[in-house]
Amino acid sequence: MKNFTLLTCLFCNFLLFSQTNFNSDSYNVSLNDIETNVFAADTTANALVIYEEGNSYVDKNEYDLRTELKHKIKILKREGFEKANVAIYLYNNDKRKEQIKNIFAATYNLEAGKIKITKLDAKNIFTEKYNENYTVVKFTLPNIKEGSVITYSYTKTSPFMFNYYGWKFQDDIPKLYSDYRASIPANWDYNIKLVGYKPLDINTSEVEKNCLEGARGASAGCSLMHYAMKDIPAFKEENYMTSKSNYLARIDYELKTFQGFDGVINHYTKTWETVDDELRKEPNIGRQLGKSLKLEDFLDASIISETNALKKAESIYWFVQDNYTWNEEFNIFKDVSIKDIINNKSGNVSAINILLHNLLLEAGIDVKPVLLSTRNSGFATKIFPVISDFNYLIVQATINGKPYLLDATDKYLSFGDLPFRCLNGYGRILDFKKGSEWIDIAANNLSTKLCKVELNLSDSGNITGKVTDQSTGYHALNSKKQYFPNKESYVDQLQNNFPHIEITNHIVDNEDKKSPNFVETYDVTYEDNLIADKIYLNPFLFKFFNENPFKLQERTYPIDFGYKDVYFYSMKLNFGETFSIIEAPKDYVISLPNNSGQLLFTSTIQNNSVIVSLKFNFKETIYGPEFYPYLKEFMNKIVDIQTNSLILLQKKQ
Incomplete structure (x- = not known):
């Protein structure tokens, strides 16, 4: 039932994404594009690409690369106004340069029940030197408001065929439709790389004969490729990921060889x-x-x-x-x-x-x-x-x-x-x-974080005890980097983390900073724990996670922890003959799909002691995006157990 609920939620998200009033079929602005001011699939989005297209080809006369681009964007919130600021970077060297022409941009608003179109004035298009090899063309769409629809188009010409125009399907705002067509003459042979984890909705290829002509009747055919994606979620960075360049859905080109009409072949990509x-x-x-x-x-x-x-x-x-x-x-x-x-x-x-x-x-x-x-x-x-x-x-x-x-x-x-x-x-x-x-x-060994706490409750309600904290692998490395440069500061910070607990007799068992293990022990003291005749105690002095690191509605890229690890926490409270247990935490077990992780939480009462233990592990270094809802629920439970677990003791009459 739990798995069914998660799949149902994912399906509902898909329906929300695909069922909108926006016109994502063309570049033309519709009344619905302007009137619709909510994007139900992602209510956090401040702007939305309704439609965009690109078309790259080699000009038959100039033999340069032309790319025609069109963008239609909905401004949903004030924070989305930045999408009206357009910057186009043009590469140049000592002899040649890229250029922009045919810039047209307009803003569409609904005023007094009528569509008002405000066009970009050419005098508001600026060209600046960015650095030694780049200039940047900038313009800002006029009359921007919440609810505006902006469109802009232009043609980019480039003499640099080694740098064929790549297409970025995914960005920091969602997109309803992104379309790219590329025409590549057979003279140019490229390595083509599709990056990201979202599949293409359109991926076709055909050959056009004699699309490019050379001297003395020479000609070449062109590969006509058509790529498109629909309903693309915004890329949002989150914990446990490598560079976002690994995951942004896009197409990249790398020139491998060029063969002129004279038969001479130049190699660009090496072996x-x-x-x-x-x-x-x-x-x-x-x-x-x-x-x-x-x-x-x-x-x-x-x-x-x-x-x-x-x-x-x-x-x-x-x-x-x-x-x-x-x-x-x-x-x-x-x-x-x-x-x-x-x-x-x-x-x-x-x-x-x-x-x-x-x-x-x-x-x-x-x-x-x-x-x-x-x-x-x-x-x-x-x-x-x-x-x-x-x-x-x-x-x-x-x-x-x-x-x-x-x-x-x-x-x-x-x-x-x-x-x-x-x-x-x-x-x-x-x-x-x-x-x-x-x-x-990859990491050779499992990284572990083990914390053992033993506490004694006095008749007056004071609690004293001992903590043993042991870590290995990357958990130990993090502790060593905090401890060895300034040992006094480390202990002070430890005390600051627990203002209601006094920490004394801090000892690190192994002072070798190259040791794969880091073991520390110290004494703890709680005072004035009685409320009336009861003691309310959260058994977790220390929390492995204070909050859930996974907060997105959907994650389209893997969860990369970097290494496999296991966490274990054990707390034993000896409460003697003066107190009795009224309430203890309930046991809980949950596993990730394919047994790729497990959480086990137990509490046991033995004579005049209560023992609480929490163990969870991640058996994989990398989890695919399909694991995200399960990992999110898994982490939610870990945080909930550490935050809301309660031991209630009452003084015997």
């Missing part, structure tokens, strides 16, 4: 074999990886003579970690110098990890560099090499047949762990002899 050879010779990567080092200049004799390969690799890793500092820069193909980092004790990502690579290699460890793109940077393209997609370099050391991914930029990482920013699915391992290949990049 990985070519890229590997270029990287091998590249001064900031390949040449630095080839720098030989004398271990005696860096390491103690005990490390050099170590016969256990794993222990030797760990010692070298810790040496680099402790003695060289990351300067927070990601420019991995610029200013990389082994000589400079040795002298300055600081450098960018490539410098630090190439130094680690070279020391491991000199010590006889099988090690290779790995290029990757961080979570905030987006996924690296897999179907063809795009070196600019990569912004990070780590190393893989293989010891006794087991691979370890290493990054020495973070002084709190354990051997074999990576910073959270690196958990972005995959990377490209470089082997200049055998060729590069893709490898998976």
Whole structure:
């Protein structure tokens, strides 16, 4: 029944989206477009794209790329007025530039029962220099009000065929219909990439013969492609996601080859074999990886003579970690110098990890560099090499047949762990002899957060007890980064989080900042808990989640936690002979679909004690968008249990 209810809600949302009074079939503005001022499918939307279309083709005479664009947008709220500000960016170089022509824009309002059209005056169109390679054309639609419908159209011409016009179906406001047509002559061969998780409603292709003519009777056919999406929800960013560029529904083009009518072929997209050879010779990567080092200049004799390969690799890793500092820069193909980092004790990502690579290699460890793109940077393209997609370099050391991914930029990482920013699915391992290949990049171990609380209730109603908080993996890494830089501040913050509880005797069991575990214990004291002759106690001193991180009506992209984890909380209250239990929390069990996560909440009364425990886990690193309503309900229950659970005790007469 619960699953049926969720599916019913999703179906109702679909009906709300698709059944509107707006004219989403054409660019023409209808009376309904102006009169309808509510978008039931997303009442939070401040504006709505009713209709948009684009048409890209190569001009038969000028051989440049033309793109004709039309947009029809409904302004629903004052916050949507910004959609009336249009900025069009035009690329240029020393010889050629993109241009805009045929700009037409108008605002439609309903005044005194009649449609009033206010057209954009050409004198209000401005062109500004944006930077060295871009100018921007700006205009603002006139007479904007809540309820206005705006339309604007223009033609963009570009001599840069390597940069075929891509189409963005999804944006930060919802769209009812988005249509794009592309005509590509056979002379130009593009890699075409559809990004996002929403399927196309129209995806067709046909061939037009002799669409482009050259000298001496030469001609080429064109691929005519038609793409469209309907009822596209606004893209809204939320917790547990990587870069939004990974998910925005769109079509991208990358020029692979161009063949002129004279038969000459120019290659633009390279193969990985070519890229590997270029990287091998590249001064900031390949040449630095080839720098030989004398271990005696860096390491103690005990490390050099170590016969256990794993222990030797760990010692070298810790040496680099402790003695060289990351300067927070990601420019991995610029200013990389082994000589400079040795002298300055600081450098960018490539410098630090190439130094680690070279020391491991000199010590006889099988090690290779790995290029990757961080979570905030987006996924690296897999179907063809795009070196600019990569912004990070780590190393893989293989010891006794087991691979370890290493990054020495973070002084709190354990051997074999990576910073959270690196958990972005995959990377490209470089082997200049055998060729590069893709490898998976994921957290090796489960991250855990365990909290055990034991409390004693005195006859006078005071509560004292002990807390043991243990974490591993990325939960431990977060705690270490808070604790080690300023231990006193850490304890002060802990106390500030619980103003009604006194915290004393705080102890961290392991003062090794590289340990994969972080364990802390401390004593707690509650006072004056009696209200009349009763004690009301929320068993959760600490909450793993204070609020539900999932708040959207619908999420069209995956929920990416980055790693698998488990949470466990246990509280035992010894209440002695003076009090009796009047009320205890009820047990609860819930599972995510496919057994991909489980929540178990129990309370047990044993003699003069009550034991409450909560355990929940996420067995997957990434959940598809279809899991979103289930995860939302799952989190709601976690927050509700932690916030509203109650133990009620009464003093015996």
